[in-house]
Amino acid sequence: MSYYLGLAQLIGIHTLLGLSAYVLMLTGQLSLGQAGFFAIGAYSAGILTVIFEVPILPALLAGAVIAAFFAFIVGFPALRVKGLMLVVATIAFGEFVRLFFFNLSWRVPRGDIVVGPDSTNGFREIRYFVANGWSPWEITAFVWTFVILVMAALWWMDRSRAGAVLRAVGEDELATQSVGVNLTAVKVTAMTAGGFIAGIGGALYAHTATYVDHLTFTVLLATFAVSYPILGGLSSVFGTLVAVVFIQGVLVEGLRFMGDWRNIVFGLLIIMAMNLKPSGLFDARTAQILKRAVGLGAQEKSDA
Amino acid sequence: MSTTKLTAAALAGIVATALLAFAHPVVAAERTVKIAAWGAKSGPLRSFGVNSEAVLKGAIKAINDSGGVKLGDGTMAKMEFTYYDSACNADQAISIARKVESQTAALAGIGPTCSGAAAAMYGIFQKKVDDKSDSGLQFPILTDTAIRPGLAKKSQWTFRNVPNEITMYDALFKWLRSKYPDVKTIYGGTETDQAHSRITFAAVIVQKAKKYGFEWVGGGIEGVSGKIIAGMKNVLKVSKSSNWLLADTNFSVQARAFKRSGADMMIISSHPFTTCGMLKEMRRQRIKPKVLVGLTSSSSAETLKGCSAAAEGIYIPTGFAPITKAAAKVAAAAEANGGAADLHSAAAWENAHIIKQVVEATGVMAKPETLKADRRKVRDGLEALVKVNGLMGEIGRVQNEGESIKPYVFVQAQKGAWKVVHDPR
Structure with a gap:
């Protein structure tokens, strides 16, 4: 069972990573800097629980706030550029963060061992969960509490004026600006929210993996972050979750039995999925079908 | 059946198979x-x-x-x-x-x-x-x-x-000291984003070389005393222009630094992929040190497949030879x-x-x-x-x-093969 629970934890954490990119993508921006915010959350929370022996919840929230702060700072200059230039700018930020942690060495004695980030040796001993006897069930529940909270917050936002503003900026910046919306404020807010969510994900990741190093936060992770909302679709917050389950659950884990063929089939399935569902695996049509299946569609129709 | 339906059927089939994989007894x-x-x-x-x-x-x-x-x-x-x-x-x-x-x-x-x-x-x-x-x-x-x-x-x-690399490099440099009494200076580089290569280079190899009287060109490195880890940061500092990353494909700058050093002994602490890149560039720039030393991980078939001619003469300690x-x-x-x-x-x-x-x-x-x-x-x-x-x-x-x-031997690349040149067992 611990395998399935471990997988559920990984899916939850990657969902948070994907949602961090999703928020920004609603405004039409593509950021490859999410791995950087994820890393900041991971290292910050890890340092707090390991070096300062802070309990997990405040450490996690602090990691998320620190990541959000950097997202806010990065948001101003980065969001002045668009499209491919923003992609390049955010890649540069992600690499900057990765290389910062690559060089970070902060070691303190703790009992009979020395703990803390150790540059290329990585940051070991982030064992808060196992050292405190948390069962795999408890860890999974903890991770998914945050996933559900974040998804609920984004789902609610999507139905509020804030969500409409984000999507309006993503659809047509000029038209949105012409009705008095401050584009910079909207984009920086989205970037900050994305940083906060990525920070939570990173903090949870560090504590479930018990170890992080600079190689964890490469451009590949950033690519996964933006791939989830693209593959899942931007019409709903659930699209990202569906894509994470598809990639991490089905393609990475489910196809492991295929051995050497796994990576080839992985690529082929992504291409096939995007051809079959160009608007995302969980597009508006799929959402409508599901709503009808659970009776919500009929309700909406009668309401109309 | 339309292409879309065929594709959908294939996708569904593979996904179902993948899901079945979770159902191992x-x-x-x-x-x-x-x-x-x-x-x-x-x-x-x-x-x-x-x-x-x-x-x-x-x-x-x-x-x-x-x-x-x-x-x-x-x-x-x-x-x-x-x-x-x-x-x-x-x-x-x-x-x-x-x-x-x-x-x-x-x-x-x-x-x-x-x-x-x-x-x-x-x-x-x-x-x-x-x-x-x-x-x-x-x-x-x-x-x-x-x-x-x-x-x-x-x-x-x-x-x-x-x-155990510490034991192996200790014995290697002791042996090299007796085999090459005229060799005085060393210089080298490592792939800094690979912890194994980097740490073995700075904390083990350079220290063991120092222990047996091989000095870094230019009068040695501050803090390096021959003890494991001593002065490790300074090793990486002085070699910063001759280091590289695992994904690097161009080694001309690093090879030039090697050449400029004029050291008697050169050390390449990296895995086969970049070891070959560096060795090929050294060959192109006609760099011929008296002694060449590599990382344990490069004593493999990959190095010989990738650059046997350029690797000719390199010494590596290894825990396996047939x-x-x-x-x-x-x-x-x-x-x-x-x-x-x-x-x-x-x-x-x-x-x-x-x-x-x-x-x-x-x-x-x-x-x-x-x-x-x-x-x-x-x-x-x-x-x-x-x-x-x-x-x-x-x-x-x-x-x-x-x-x-583990027991170990020292091998040298000779005519496309690893030859055991010293067996301390």
Whole structure:
């Protein structure tokens, strides 16, 4: 069972990573800097629980706030550029963060061992969960509490004026600006929210993996972050979750039995999925079908 | 049927098959000694997993051909293994460890091949046995390839059978001192984003060179005294223009720094992929040091396949060479299974035999109902080992650290092959 629970934890954490990119993508921006915010959350929370022996919840929230702060700072200059230039700018930020942690060495004695980030040796001993006897069930529940909270917050936002503003900026910046919306404020807010969510994900990741190093936060992770909302679709917050389950659950884990063929089939399935569902695996049509299946569609129709 | 429908059907079929893969039975009824192994079979370090699997396949066949493994009640059981691709990735290594522990009847694990993945994976294991407050995994691991110093002591469930680089380089430089008394100065570089290459270079190789009287060009490095780790940061500082990264493909700047140094001895501390890039560039720039020294991981078939001419003359200490009857048999078995035996992968052969030895010594039953107890017996058996027979001779065990002390030789690249030039066993 611990395998399935471990997988559920990984899916939850990657969902948070994907949602961090999703928020920004609603405004039409593509950021490859999410791995950087994820890393900041991971290292910050890890340092707090390991070096300062802070309990997990405040450490996690602090990691998320620190990541959000950097997202806010990065948001101003980065969001002045668009499209491919923003992609390049955010890649540069992600690499900057990765290389910062690559060089970070902060070691303190703790009992009979020395703990803390150790540059290329990585940051070991982030064992808060196992050292405190948390069962795999408890860890999974903890991770998914945050996933559900974040998804609920984004789902609610999507139905509020804030969500409409984000999507309006993503659809047509000029038209949105012409009705008095401050584009910079909207984009920086989205970037900050994305940083906060990525920070939570990173903090949870560090504590479930018990170890992080600079190689964890490469451009590949950033690519996964933006791939989830693209593959899942931007019409709903659930699209990202569906894509994470598809990639991490089905393609990475489910196809492991295929051995050497796994990576080839992985690529082929992504291409096939995007051809079959160009608007995302969980597009508006799929959402409508599901709503009808659970009776919500009929309700909406009668309401109309 | 339309293309879309065909595509959809194919997609659904593959997804369904993938989902069925989760439904493996927990245990098999047959009494077999099962081993799970995992390593990088994809990505830039793919050869680690391919070689490890090839050697392990040969080892299991040899064990089964000789009758199998004797269980606690005298029954002879066959040994089986499953090899998983962890892609040199921490998440995947952790996921496989969890899967193997909870979804299979494997008695022990061999892997992962990459130090970074091992460092991450070892962290999810119970640190001290019988510590009820620690909910980490309880499953014995005997790693074959991940060589970065000091990893196995992270958990009492994790063990390694990898060479000890500190001892090997100490002996190498001592030998080089006597062989090349006129060599005075050294210079070198490493791939700084690979912890193993970087740490071995700065904390071990340069220190051992200093210990035997080889000075870094320009009057030595501050803090470097010949003791492990001493002045490590300064080593990396003075070599900053001659270092590179694993993904680098251009080495002209670093090679120029090597050339400019004019050192008698040059050191390349990196894995085969960039070692070859650097050696080829040195050859292009006609850099010919009196002595060339490489990292243990480069004493492999990949280096010779990639740059045998450029590597001519390089000295490397290694824990494997086909110089004994047993080692030659392993080299042949690995080749027959599509891989190569080297200091990393050959350990997989020893590990399979060590597990056989432990299973027989501890009375493992290999029954579904005894799985947990059997795993504990294997762990205890691994910890109790003092000495085992290896391919190159006797392997000593450091029980409280889960590490090994393996015999070694010095090899030199000569005409496209690794020749043993010194055998201190």
